[in-house]
Structures are given as structure tokens and as C-alpha cells.
């Protein structure tokens with residue numbers, strides 16, 4: 001088994017870990033049986049020369065399982081933490097360069113394209129997606145999927161970005177064009193690869209790929225991924241992937257979605273050793289970009305998140321932005337309030353209050369989807385804000401009754417746990433008892449609409 005697997009692995013450029021050798025050997029034997037090949041030497045000799053056969057072997061021996069918005073918590077972190085941090089750090093209008101490494105049939109990079117579209121950043125995103133499997137890439141370019149691939153997306157997503165053809169769903173062309181697919185073999189091909197746009201990246205997703213590779217390959221690839229990042233750029237691996245912090249000078253953060261890796265040479269200079277040299281062009285860090293207080297940023301092994309009570313107070317600058325926006329809103333200058341809010345969240349992406357104020361601006365302009373996205377960011381940053389849950393429920397009432405119901409139920413639970421006359425944070429003039437009553441009314445109406453759910 002060992003020799004069969006390593007001979008084939010060498011030819012296709014993948015080194016398999018001991019734990020996968022049996023499965024890989026069976027996969028190779030399946031191909032040989034289908035092709036009527038009796039001799040391993042014959043198979044090995046044809047790999048590389050016969051493209052169809054090579055693809056068949058690659059597809060059999062790799063695991064291509066994927067779906068849209070897999071590990072949604074990671075997409076939340078990308079939208080509420082990574083992208084806002086990048087926006088505040090990069091020059092205005094600069095492209096945000098993203099690489100989905102090991103993209104399989106495309107669901108992951110297209111999920112990124114959808115997320116960027118939802119957040120109004122589609123024009124700035126440059127997404128390149130790579131895989132070793134030509135067959136997977138060809139499916140990805142077709143951008144047509146079955147319901148199973150979309151199991152995490154919800155009806156909302158289906159309606160907005162896909163066109164139904166029988167039991168298949170075609171991603172809309174404009175979005176599909178936003179992703180560039182390239183064949184690349186991690187561990188075998190050179191990195192960085194400027195010709196493919198794999199250089200100076202702001203965000204790399206390499207999820208559920210390294211778990212199938214042997215430790216020596218993981219180590220080498222971790223160093224190469226680091227070298228492909230721009231200064232301040234982020235890397236996300238999957239929850240079951242091997243740890244990477246020992247293999248390169250990543251800064252690590254523990255987030256609700258697992259460990260995030262970051263190339264941060266500015267921080268590395270403050271530490272003992274300089275960052276590894278790489279081809280990435282360093283870009284200046286924004287001085288007012290702070291790590292989220294409960295997400296420790298450090299080099300090396302990550303520590304568990306600090307307790308909530310140890311959070312630093314909000315920055316004075318964010319507070320003064322918030323005061324300014326509230327004043328403008330009170331004076332009915334909604335346009336100016338919205339403009340200030342949009343600038344403020346770029347500068348202070350971790351301020352729940354600023355995202356909340358931005359959502360009020362979107363609501364005033366009837367931009368309900370954007371308001372809901374902003375409110376989701378608020379809730380990600382602070383789940384205890386009843387006002388955000390309540391407003392999210394109001395935004396979703398017409399489009400997604402079930403999600404609206406959950407949001408109102410969250411608001412009710414938070415308000416019911418407080419004294420009735422306690423002011424509701426962020427919601428001017430509201431008290432917990434009154435908001436709880438309003439949430440109850442909404443819940444009753446939604447339950448009636450949903451068919452009398454108890």
C-alpha cells in the first residue's frame with residue numbers, strides 16, 4: 001500500500017498522511033479497475049501524459065466535499081472583523097485580494113463573492129480560486145449547483161443570486177465572473193505566483209485541505225501561505241485543519257470561529273524576532289486599528305479569549321463619532337448622519353454602537369438588506385444588545401419570517417431578564433419592559449403568519 005500510494009502521490013504532486021493511505025490505495029485500485037489497468041507501473045507511467053486519467057486519479061484520491069457558506073461563523077468573522085480591519089488599513093478604493101486555496105467545485109470562493117456583494121464591496125474584491133483537480137475547477141467555472149450545495153444558504157440567498165433550472169441552481173453571471181479559477185497544486189507548484197494573482201494577498205482561505213496532507217507538506221505550505229500574504233493579511237484554515245502557528249511567524253487570534261492567522265510584520269518588529277522575509281509588499285498599518293479586546297493578538301500559540309469584564313473601554317474617538325451621528329439624526333440631517341456613520345465604521349470596525357447607528361441610516365433610506373447586514377455585525381460584536389435583535393427582526397419581518405421570529409425572541413429574552421424600567425442600551429428613550437411588550441406583539445403576529453407555531 002505504502003509504495004503504491006507514494007508512487008502515485010509523487011506523480012500527482014501530493015503526499016498523503018499515514019491515516020489516509022488505505023483510502024487512497026482503494027481509490028487508486030478503483031481507477032485501475034475502471035480503466036482495465038493491471039499494472040501499477042502502467043498507471044504511474046500514464047499519469048501526467050494522459051490528462052483524463054490524471055484528472056480521474058486526482059478526483060478519486062482527494063476529498064472534494066464543500067458547500068456554500070460552510071462554517072458560517074468563519075464568514076461572520078470575515079465580514080465583521082477581517083474585512084472592516086482591511087478597509088480601515090488599506091487605501092480607499094484599493095482592491096481587496098482574496099485567495100481560496102483548495103476551492104473544490106467553487107462554493108467557497110462564490111460564497112466570498114456573495115458576501116462581498118452583500119456588503120457593497122463587490123467592485124473591490126479580487127478573488128482567485130485554485131484547486132489541484134481540473135474536474136472540480138471545470139464544475140466551479142460552470143457555477144451550477146444542486147440543492148445540497150446550497151443547504152447552508154437559505155431561501156433568501158437562492159432567490160437573490162441563483163436562477164432555478166429544474167433541480168439545479170445557476171449562480172448569476174455577474175457574480176460568477178467575479179471569481180478567477182486557476183489550477184494550482186499546493187506543495188508542488190511555486191508560491192507566491194504573481195502570474196496567477198497569488199501574491200500580496202489580503203485574505204487566504206485554505207480550509208479543509210491541509211488536513212488531508214502529510215505534516216512535512218503542511219509545514220512547507222504554511223510557510224508559503226505566509227509568504228503570499230501582504231502585511232496585515234489574514235489566513236483562515238478549517239476547524240479540523242492542523243495548527244499552523246509553529247510553521248511561520250503568524251500572529252494568531254482566537255475568534256468565535258477558531259484560530260485566525262495574520263501576517264503582521266509591524267507587530268513582529270515590536271516582538272523579539274523580525275518577521276520572515278517574503279515577497280509581500282508591506283503596507284502601513286492604521287494606527288487606530290485595535291485587536292478586539294476579547295480576541296488576544298499575539299505571535300505563536302494562541303491563548304483562550306480574555307473574559308468579557310477585561311474588555312478595554314471603547315475608544316474616545318468612536319464615542320465622539322457616535323455622539324456626532326446622534327446629533328445629526330436629531331437635527332434630521334439624515335444624509336450627513338449616514339455619511340459620517342459610513343466613515344466611522346471604516347475607522348472603528350469593532351464598535352457595535354457605530355454599526356448600529358449605520359443600520360439606522362440604512363433603515364431611513366429603506367436599504368433594508370444593508371441594515372440587516374449591519375445589525376448582524378452589531379450582534380456579532382455584542383450579542384446582549386436587545387435593540388439590535390429587535391431592529392433585525394423588524395428588517396427581516398417581510399423577507400424571512402422565521403429569522404425575524406428568532407430575532408424578536410432574542411430581544412424578548414434579553415429585555416425580560418432586565419428590570420422593566422431599565423433603559424435599553426443604544427435605543428433612545430426605550431425601556432426594557434416596553435420593548436419586551438413590543439417584541440411579544442411581533443412574535444404573536446409572526447407565529448400566526450407561520451401557521452400557528454406554539
Ligand SMILES: C[S@@+](CC[C@H](N)C(=O)[O-])C[C@H]1O[C@@H](n2cnc3c(N)ncnc32)[C@H](O)[C@@H]1O
Pocket residue numbers: 013014062063064065066067070101102103104105108130131132133136184185186187206207208209212238
Ligand atoms: C474538502 S475540499 C475543501 C473545499 C473548500 N475549501 C471547503 O472548505 O469547503 C478539499 C479540496 O482540496 C483539493 N486539494 C487537495 N490537495 C490539494 C493540493 N495539494 N493542492 C491543491 N488542492 C488540493 C481537493 O481537490 C479538494 O477539492
